[in-house]
Amino acid sequence: MKENDIAKKLGVLKEVMPSTKRTDRMKVKLLQKIDENLTRNTSISYSKNFSPPLYIVFFIFLLLLGSFYTLNTQKSTQPFIYSVKIAMAGNHYEKTKLAFEEAQMQFNSMNNSNGSSYQEVLATTGTTNEYISNLHLQGEKGKYTAEQCKKLYQQYASYLSLLKNRLQSQKQQSYEAQISQYQEQAKSRLAYYKTQV
Amino acid sequence: MKDKKAYFEKVYDTYTKQIFRFIYLRTNNTQITEDINSETFLRFWKSIEQEIVINNERALLYTIARRIIIDYYRSKKNKDEVQLDESLEDKHYNYNEMIEKLYLDQRIAKVYEKLKKIKKEYQEIIILRFVEDLEYEEIAVILGRKENNIRVLVHRAIDNLKKIL
Numbered sequence: 001m002k003e004n005d006i007a008k009k010l011g012v013l014k015e016v017m018p019s020t021k022r023t024d025r026m027k028v029k030l031l032q033k034i035d036e037n038l039t040r041n042t043s044i045s046y047s048k049n050f051s052p053p054l055y056i057v058f059f060i061f062l063l064l065l066g067s068f069y070t071l072n073t074q075k076s077t078q079p080f081i082y083s084v085k086i087a088m089a090g091n092h093y094e095k096t097k098l099a100f101e102e103a104q105m106q107f108n109s110m111n112n113s114n115g116s117s118y119q120e121v122l123a124t125t126g127t128t129n130e131y132i133s134n135l136h137l138q139g140e141k142g143k144y145t146a147e148q149c150k151k152l153y154q155q156y157a158s159y160l161s162l163l164k165n166r167l168q169s170q171k172q173q174s175y176e177a178q179i180s181q182y183q184e185q186a187k188s189r190l191a192y193y194k195t196q197v
Numbered sequence: 198m199k200d201k202k203a204y205f206e207k208v209y210d211t212y213t214k215q216i217f218r219f220i221y222l223r224t225n226n227t228q229i230t231e232d233i234n235s236e237t238f239l240r241f242w243k244s245i246e247q248e249i250v251i252n253n254e255r256a257l258l259y260t261i262a263r264r265i266i267i268d269y270y271r272s273k274k275n276k277d278e279v280q281l282d283e284s285l286e287d288k289h290y291n292y293n294e295m296i297e298k299l300y301l302d303q304r305i306a307k308v309y310e311k312l313k314k315i316k317k318e319y320q321e322i323i324i325l326r327f328v329e330d331l332e333y334e335e336i337a338v339i340l341g342r343k344e345n346n347i348r349v350l351v352h353r354a355i356d357n358l359k360k361i362l
Contacts, residue, residue, distance in 0.1 A: 034205075
């Protein structure tokens with residue numbers, strides 16, 4: 001028996017074949033598996049390959065730390081900064097202006113729903129009131145004029161009115177009484193300029 | 198990636214029936230054959246994905262399939278192969294087709310039973326050479342042997358078969 005005869009006899013085994021239906025079904029399953037693998041590998045390889053340089057990570061860390069620090073300490077460092085500025089100011093008028101600036105800033109950023117914010121505004125307003133009360137209404141030679149002083153008092157009086165209105169609307173009566181007192185003082189001081197005209 | 202998939206599908210369409218047959222003649226179980234066949238093509242896909250240079254797709258597919266079959270029998274210790282378990286065709290025949298099919302199945306079973314009587318090593322080499330019609334060179338690649346060695350093995354396998362057929 002030669003090779004060809006063997007091949008002929010075994011030829012019947014070539015008839016062992018899966019149906020096209022079966023191979024097609026297997027193909028669909030196989031392609032689904034491949035697609036799943038591809039999706040998984042893409043996401044894994046992206047996360048594996050993505051490693052930002054160390055300095056960028058450090059920079060982002062500093063940025064986040066800085067933002068956190070600024071947000072959390074802005075309120076506590078601001079009075080300190082103003083205190084330093086006021087201490088370094090050249091004359092009493094400048095000191096008063098800075099104290100008033102701080103009070104206005106606190107007022108503008110006042111949170112109605114937060115009681116401690118009223119306290120802060122009242123505290124800075126109290127400081128302003130203290131400084132403004134010690135101004136020389138006629139001015140000081142070489143430092144500030146009576147006109148500058150008058151203008152500052154007018155601004156201060158307007159500010160007090162706004163603050164009082166806000167306190168009234170928020171029913172903060174205890175604070176309101178304090179502001180009324182400041183208003184009275186400011187009114188009597190401004191009366192000086194009426195007599196001067 | 199689209200090119201790779203298109204290439205994969207082309208290879209699948211060309212060789213899946215042959216690979217299926219090769220596996221089936223070794224396992225005699227349709228479900229196991231399906232699983233091994235799928236695993237074979239999945240591994241082939243990985244080779245494409247990893248851009249491994251493939252000179253002979255057919256030889257590579259048989260190599261992969263053969264390794265998976267060996268692993269399967271090692272892990273399952275399922276070395277006793279059973280009779281042909283079921284028809285590989287869909288089971289909707291008319292009467293004449295059914296008779297023809299039964300006749301064919303009987304002939305297949307007859308030859309298959311005889312083939313099973315020779316050494317497994319010879320069975321494999323006979324299937325690769327006379328059923329799958331592979332060249333000696335390809336069989337050498339698949340079995341990881343030298344071509345001359347394959348020729349000798351085929352000759353011995355034929356001698357064994359002569360006594361049975």
